[in-house]
Amino acid sequence: MHTTAPITIGRATELGLFKSVLTDLQEGAGHAVLLVGEAGIGKSRLAGECVGQAESLGLPVLRGRGSPTSAGMPYRPLIEALNSRFRVTGVPEEPELEPYRPALGRIIPEWRHTAVPGYPESAVELAEAVLRLLAVLGRDRGCLLVLEDLHEADSETIAVVDYLVDNLAGLPVLLAATLRPEPGAALELARGAERRRVASLATLKPLGTSQVGALAAGCLGLRAEQVPAAVVERLSTLSNGNPYLVEELLAEMVGSGALRRDGGGWQVTGDLAAAVPVSVVSGLRQRLAQLDPQVRDLLLLAATLGTGFSIGTLELITGHGVRLLLDQLAAAADSGFVVPDPTAVDQYAFRHALTAEALLAGLAPAERAVIARRAAEAVLAADPAVSDDRCQLVARLRLLGGDEAGAALLYAEAGRRALAGGASATAVRLLERARALAAPADRTAVTESLVHATAEAGQLDQALALAESLPDAGADALSIERRVALHTRLAWAAVISERAADTLAQVAAARAQLGDPSDPRHTAALAVIEAHLALLPGHGAETAGTERLAREAAEVAEREKLPVVACQAWQLLALLARERGFDDADTCLERMLAVAEEHSLPVWRVEALLRLGANAFLRSGDARRIREARDAARDLGALALVQHAEGLLAMDAVQRADFPAAQEIIDRCLEPSARMRNLGGHRYLLLVAATLAAHQGRRRQMERELLRFDKADESTSFLMPVLLGLCRAFCALLEENRAQALDELAAAADWEDRHPNVFYLSGRYGLGPLLAVVGGAADRTAYTAALAAPAAALAWNRQFLVLADAVLLGREGRGGEATARVDRAQQEFRGFPTGRHLGLRLVAEAALADGWGEPVAWLRTAEEYFHQAGVRSVAGACRSLIRQAGVPVAQRRTGRELIPEGLRSVGVTPREFDVFALLVERLGNQDVAQRLSISPRTVEKHIASLLHKTGSANRAELCRLARSLCAD
Structure with missing residues (x-):
């Protein structure tokens, strides 16, 4: 007789599902299949069938599982899964995984040296790294990731799986997971994935x-x-x-x-x-009784350890050699009790979770307690410090042995270790269990740790409620030092969450505990929080007072060796100093960088580098320091910071008119930033995508990107001035719609007046003043006021201010100086070709009117640039101005390559195609004429010719044809 059936019975539907998704996997269509069912229903059997199908197709297979003893060990199932593969094949060496090695170092031992000490990567960063790794493994034929007993997995693993499930579409990866229908995070994940239609949920029914x-x-x-x-x-x-x-x-x-x-x-x-037997328990006991007594005792001990156990742990507890243990386990396997765990060479597991549960249930409580106590004592004797992988095991053994207080202390220690390692969700879970078991004398300390963990996990309301439950007086009360630290931590969490009322309450509670004189270490931390509070909407303060508060905090923090507080203070000071200019801001950031490097704070170091790089780019147009910051973030494994830096580099590429480079960054980073819910980075990349279209004069594409931005952003985003000025206004100018450009710039200035900020690419201090001067709406007084603003130091703004000065000099009769200013702008701002040539077009218009400089040469230069760039409106305006100067304009017969083949074949000319392309926007003849700087009568003739050549019945049909052929 077989202990199990040689074939799978009654699961044809599920087997067919696996066959289907594995077939689709060959086409790169990733999917997740979640098997839900009670213990013993056949989930693992089906998962094994899926593995067999995958292996027959030559797919890489990674397999891990959750267990009761690993629920508090972050990412344990993923570690097992990856090691089950790489133990045999070695880790992949593909260069594209290089940026993800620091994050993956947490779960791949061979890459742990790439992780940076002190950086607790988030579950989202690790999840994105795992997704990229799986995509590489499955690139040729697809790959399979199997995670069993997901209901027993730790919270961090659940978060990673949730991310994977949402983002497998389009990747050659199949995720198969099994779980019981027990209330908890795993079941919520499964049901949510089914509702979102990103996974197939198969609930296994009993056999007929x-x-x-x-x-x-x-x-x-x-x-x-x-x-x-x-x-x-x-x-x-x-x-x-x-x-x-x-x-x-x-x-x-x-x-x-x-x-x-x-x-x-x-x-x-x-x-x-x-x-x-009356129950399976008694049946298993009867079978157990037939075994050799040593094998029987080993199985009962193993059952106290959980559904899975290692030979090393058994060796530690029993004192037996490995050879003897292997012989005993072989006998237990022959009897159908245990099987070798395929995910680890020294691991065994009970054939089914019910087997271990039934064996424990068959023991008398006293006997079970004795076995557990002896096991706990043996582990503690061999490992008094209780290493991380044994801390929860000994806690569980103590609990089985009836020592709830001892178990609570170990669960609390495991929770504190998890929190220190950045696994805040796991820490909360362990500390909540410890609090429920703790003796009254220990409950305050456990609750204190739980407050810190819940605050770190973003559960501020729960953290505040727990803090309120702590005793204010008596032997169990926290010391003043610890209570002040607790309130300070909660205040920081509240200010980061922009919860001003809670911030004020916690700051007040902390200050109420301080003695006189106050400990400077506490007052510095509180001062930084109060300074940040002053920046929240509705709680503003006079800038000088806020800056003084932050500077005092920075000085005290450095003196008292509080590097994190010092970095917080210097970062805030750099933001405030931008109102005076970038030199002061950079001084603060350089100090922040020095503190971070001195005290080995890698995240704060990258933050400082990124801000210094952004300032350097804004001031000079040089993006080298941003690249340095990006590389540092990549080495750290801080993927969200990498995406932030890439967004800045993409905007730099737009301003330098390196449009392919900008598009490459957007294509590479936009989707991952959305997957990671890196909202700030994602929104900025969407704005860059819109600005990229705007700087090519592609309004329809710009509007599409801005619609995506609106859906991802709030109306009060600090990016709004950039959206209006650098994006919309610039696009309007490339359409020769100066009135709309001025309206957009006015809207940006109005927004800035109502929402003071320190982001200076809105056009208010560069492009706007130039337009105002060219249009005669601003004089030198207005120009001087714009030049005095800190934003005038930005390279992008400065190019337009230099040209505005040239226009004013020309009107003042100082033509030689004006021309020199234009020549200077041509040389100094070569890195911004689109902005520079647009500036030439505007300056030449004023130079023609005022009689100075070389306007025709400037117009020819600008016309050539915009013609080659396909920006027809500006190129046409340049040609029109040249004609107004009385200079003939050579007819351009080039540009035929821009005309679609179907139109070329019927004889459509380049000029007719210019008109045809503008019909995409359903413009009238007057608007088309204005865009192309020709007469409405000429437009009418071109329309008539286009109707004849294309065979269109009317103008509406011609417009529809234009949209089909010319829409971006």
């Missing part, structure tokens, strides 16, 4: 009577019709269709002699009702 008969036949080596009907009926009734129970009950019938082999078949030879 005929399927139970087929399962029994497989175990007995018979055809289904050969199994005695009484056996099938009894198995079906007692098992309720649970395959594991069917196999266990059948084994008990055979073991008791009630069902015996008779020639080529099996016969009922006894009373099945009497032979079958």
Whole structure:
């Protein structure tokens, strides 16, 4: 007789699903399949079938599982899964994984040296790194990731799996996970994924009577019709269709002699009702009693350790050698109790979770407690410090042994270690369990740790409620030092969450505990929080007072060796100093960088580098320091900071008119930033995408990107001035729609007046003043005021201010100086070709009117640039101004390559195509004429010719054709 059926019974639908998704995987269509069912229903069997199908197709397979003893060990199932693969093949060496190695170092031992000490990467960063790794592994044929018993997994693993499930579409990866229908995070994940239609949820049902008969036949080596009907009926009734129970009950019938082999078949030879145990527990106990006593004792000990256990732990507790333990485990495996764990060479697991539970249930409470206590004492004797992987094991053993207080202390220690390692969700889970078990004398300390963990996990309301539950007085009360630290931590969490009222309450509570004189270490931390509070909407303060507060805090923090507080203060000071100019801001950031490097604070170091790089780029147009910051963030594994830096580099590429480079960054980073819910980075990249279209004069594409931005952003975003000035206004100017550009710039200035900020690319201090001067709406007084603003130091703004000065000099009769200013701008701002040539077009207009400089040469330069760039409106305006100067303009016969083949074949000319392309926007003849700097009568003639050549019945049909051929 087989202990399990050689084939899977009653799961044709699920097997067909796996076959289908594995086939789709060959086309790069990733998917997730979540198997939900009670213990023993066959989830692991199905997962094994999926593994077999994948291996037959030559797919890489990674397999891990959750367990009760690993629920507090962050990412344990993922570690097992990756190691199950890389233990055999070695880690992949693909260069594209280089940026993700620091994050993956947490779960891949070979890459742990790339992780940077002191940087607790987020679950989202690790999840994105795992996604990239799986995509690389599956690049050729696809790959399979199997995670069993997800209901037993730690919170961080659940977060990673949730991320993977949401983002597998389009990647050659199949995720198969199993879980019980127990309330918890895993079940919520499964149901949410099904609602979002990003996974297939298969709920396994009990087997029917005929399927139970087929399962029994497989175990007995018979055809289904050969199994005695009484056996099938009894198995079906007692098992309720649970395959594991069917196999266990059948084994008990055979073991008791009630069902015996008779020639080529099996016969009922006894009373099945009497032979079958009242419960599986007693049946397992009977089978256990038939084993060698040493094997039996080993199995009972293993059951106290959980559903899975290692040979090393058994060796530690029993004192037996590995050879003896392997022999005993082999005997236990032959009896159907345990199986080697395929995910780790020294691991074993009970054949089913119910097996371990049933063995423990069959022990008398006193006997179970004795085994657990002895095991705990043996581990503590060998490992007094209780290493991380054993801390929860000993806690569980102490709990089984009846020592709740001792278990609480170990669960609390495991929670504190998890918090220190950045696994805040796991820390909360462990500390909550510790608090429930803790003795009254220990509960305050455990609650204190739980407050810190919940605050770190973003559960501020829960953290505040827990803090309120702490005793104010008596022997159990926290010391003043610890209470002040607790309130300060909560105040920082509240100010970061922009919860001003809670921030004020916690600051007040902390200050109420301080003595006189106050400890400077506490007052510095509180001062930084109060300074940040002053920046929140509705709680503003006079800038000088806020800056003084932050500077005093920085000085005290450095003196008292509080580097994190010092970095917080210098960062805030740099932001405030921008109102005076970038020199002061950079001084603060350089100090922040020095503190971070001196005290080995890698995250704060990258933050300082990034801000210094952004300032350097804004001032000079040089992006080298941004690249340095990006590389530092990449080395750190801080993917969100990498995306922030990439967004700045993409905007730099737009301003330098390196449009392919900008597009490459957007294509590479936009989707990952959305997956990671890096909202700030994602929004900025969307704005860059819109600005990229705007600087090419592609309004329809710009509007599409801005619609995406609106959906991802709030109306009060600090990016709004950039959106209006650098994006919308610039696009309007490339359409020769100066009135709209001025309206957009006015809207940006109005927004800035109502929302003071320190982001200076809105056009208010560069492009706007130039337009105002060219249009005669601003004089030198207005120009001087703009030049005095800190934003005038920005390279992008400065190019337009230099040209505005040239226009004013020309009107003042100082033509030579004006021309020199234009020449200077041409040389100094070569890095901004689109802005520079647009400036030439505007300055030449004023120079023609005022009679100075070389306007025709400037216009020809600008016309050539915009013609080559395909910006027809500006190129046409330049040609029109040249004609107004009385200089002939050579007809351009180039540009035919821009005309679609179907239009070229019917003889559409380049000038007719210029008109045709503008019909995409359904413009009238007057508007088209203004855009192309030709007369409405000429437009009318071109329209008539286009109607004839294309065979369009009317203008509306011609517009539809234009949209189909020319829309971006």
